[in-house]
């Protein structure tokens with residue numbers, strides 16, 4: 001559990017790292033710099049030095065911790081079971097709280113994004129609506145003057161024509177609050193659907209597809225209206241109090257008892273959503289959060305775990321489209337979910353899954369990292385799109401809105417004719433084609 | 438920045454010199470427990486000429502030099518000394534040439550060990566030494582420590598693959614030692630002096646390595662035993678049957694449990710001891726050896742023998758074993774790893790002694806190791822903040838070392854002496870040979886500039 005300061009953290013967490021270096025070759029910032037301070041081992045050494053009183057939790061620490069992507073590749077690589085995530089969140093919280101992190105401009109935008117927009121579903125929707133209008137009517141000057149794209153991250157601001165973008169209706173507009181499986185499909189149970197913040201604005205169609213595949217597999221889907229951000233942005237950016245507020249608000253939207261599971265389709269949110277218990281001190285909220293954590297399931301994990309129906313192979317689909325898969329860090333490293341999305345992709349008729357080299361290396365999106373650290377983010381993006389080009393795939397699937405937007409931007413920069421999709425969308429389409437090919 | 442440091446900055450260029458605390462703290466240790474020291478500065482040269490210039494700079498300014506690869510060493514070899522310059526060679530990371538006619542590979546010292554074997558594999562060739570740290574250790578560090586690995590039993594250690602070295606000497610001169618000839622008796626074998634020298638005699642700036650044809654087949658199996666002694670005896674029986682498998686690794690239950698917690702590949706955690714056995718070579722020979730070894734271990738009390746379904750599964754098992762040391766850190770905050778090695782025939786006795794010692798001092802020791810070559814890694818699971826327990830740890834260590842020496846063994850089989858085993862080295866060496874170490878050091882590094890005080894102290898204490 002993250003604390004307010006590194007000194008408050010259980011020392012065992014810091015001491016757990018035995019500096020063997022096994023995590024170094026998987027850390028994106030170490031790979032590109034070969035500097036120990038940009039490695040997990042180096043960062044842990046700095047954090048431990050703070051706890052020991054040998055180093056200050058000042059600007060130098062803040063700069064280093066902000067340079068870390070929070071991709072958690074190090075936790076996958078670490079045989080010693082080091083809990084890097086907790087240290088990372090604690091260090092960011094401490095340097096934000098003591099104002100070591102960045103100048104007034106950065107603090108202003110961070111405040112605006114984290115405190116004024118993402119905590120309020122209606123405001124977020126308003127921003128989304130403005131962006132949609134912007135995209136349709138080209139009110140570019142007006143919006144640029146307000147720096148709106150900057151606020152929401154370039155990822156939304158720079159929406160390319162190929163990204164699904166704000167064209168489709170927002171999530172609430174295309175999913176009813178309660179939906180039941182079509183006649184003829186026996187009902188297996190009832191699940192809640194998390195619509196997410198970015199996902200619900202930029203990728204309403206992905207939420208629609210998620211509901212569709214759940215329905216097709218016999219699950220009733222409950223999607224509470226006006227869900228707030230899950231708070232992962234806040235937790236990763238040193239704002240634990242706001243993360244608590246977001247978590248509490250979101251939990252209130254769901255009637256836990258009547259649900260077999262709560263489904264998330266965004267890798268980045270999922271790894272945070274499963275750890276609400278750590279946010280609260282003992283008490284009613286902690287008890288509720290534990291029950292919540294136990295029910296949160298990633299859509300791919302849920303489908304594969306409960307046994308999903310493989311779409312029928314129609315004779316017409318004998319030709320196969322090359323498809324590759326980029327792993328969202330918080331799905332693979334954060335939640336350890338590596339095989340289920342691939343299993344779904346392999347089950348698709350008409351597609352051939354080819355492995356992407358370094359599929360689990362961060363694409364540089366990393367929450368709002370691409371706004372705050374554009375250079376490193378760009379380096380990683382170019383490395384990633386280079387690998388994608390090498391597979392000669394026509395489609396790249398990924399299961400996180402941040403990665404989706406980042407890849408789309410990178411592929412467009414390189415002029416590569418590769419489409420970005422999310423696995424559930426392909427699965428939903430495959431089911432749809434069974435009915436009307 | 439002082440004028441001296443500015444001069445150093447000019448040598449390595451922008452971004453090549455680190456002097457801020459935030460940059461130095463991450464270089465204040467290596468893979469060894471309990472040892473921390475901040476250096477004066479860290480230099481990251483990107484070519485040999487810069488390395489030589491850094492060494493000359495150090496000599497002129499009376500600054501000691503600690504060479505560093507990836508800092509995975511387990512004896513404190515690259516832990517800084519007070520006021521020293523750390524010369525980190527991580528940016529000298531190019532493979533310069535693979536010569537398929539002479540079966541050699543030329544590389545800069547900062548190349549990662551695994552990348553060397555990967556590059557060799559692309560040409561159907563093989564670089565056998567595979568330390569557990571091969572994913573991140575550098576070839577320069579491997580040469581400087583004369584590292585072993587899981588395949589040492591059949592293929593030997595790093596030394597057996599070094600054909601030539603380029604070395605920056607303590608006075609800044611660049612020497613080329615050895616060549617690509619299979620036979621070479623021209624003068625003393627000077628390159629051998631630098632292999633295993635732990636950065637105390639020179640800075641290695643290029644290596645020429647021998648490669649082998651890649652074995653066509655490989656078979657891996659796991660055998661479980663209900664006692665450590667039974668496992669040790671099975672090993673002796675394999676060797677006595679004149680079989681030299683490429684890998685014969687031993688893992689005790691604690692280690693096995695930790696590795697399984699990390700890898701979750703279904704290791705038999707109920708067993709008191711497990712042997713990881715691998716044979717490679719011609720497919721017919723592999724099949725024959727595997728069958729004979731299976732029969733032998735069964736006869737010597739193996740409860741189960743699990744043969745890897747395919748190479749990928751076998752590689753997974755071997756990779757799991759490579760994680761053993763780090764995975765053990767799950768149990769207690771501090772993990773202190775020993776590296777004692779005894780003649781193979783004394784293994785069972787040594788294994789027994791280690792577990793008795795743990796009981797006597799009420800300590801937790803997990804043991805794994807390269808049993809095929811007599812190299813044990815008894816690992817203390819402890820807490821460096823518990824001073825009373827640490828006292829017991831050091832007592833137990835001392836007893837294990839004495840026993841090792843009494844059995845005709847060595848205090849370190851592959852991790853080197855560095856700082857951690859300095860005191861034990863004295864017990865192992867007689868006066869004449871200990872004196873010889875000093876004599877060599879004085880001759881090659883009269884100013885005591887390079888990693889002074891590692892392995893031994895120059896002045897009689």
Ligand SMILES: Cc1cc2nc3c(=O)[nH]c(=O)nc-3n(C[C@H](O)[C@H](O)[C@H](O)COP(=O)(O)OP(=O)(O)OC[C@H]3O[C@@H](n4cnc5c(N)ncnc54)[C@H](O)[C@@H]3O)c2cc1C
Pocket residue numbers: 019020021022467468503504505506507508509510511513514515526546567568569570573574575576577578579580581582583584585586587635636637639640641642759762763851852888
């Ligand atoms: C998890 C783990 C598993 C390990 N498994 C094994 C194993 O199976 N077998 C084994 O033998 N070791 C093993 N080791 C120990 C260690 O990885 C090796 O000693 C390795 O060779 C060190 O390489 P490095 O690049 O990290 O060197 P460093 O630790 O940086 O340096 C080691 C020593 O070499 C010197 N040095 C480094 N580069 C040069 C150079 N270019 N010129 C001159 N001197 C130099 C340094 O001064 C220091 O004395 C393991 C370590 C870990 C953490």
Ligand code: SF4
Pocket residue numbers: 016017018019020021022023024040041044074077078079080081082763766
């Ligand atoms: S984080 Fe884990 S893998 Fe990395 S140095 Fe520490 S113990 Fe080793």
Ligand code: SF4
Pocket residue numbers: 026027028029030038039040043067068069070071072073074075084
């Ligand atoms: S979270 Fe990612 S960038 Fe940060 S230290 Fe770990 S591997 Fe490196």
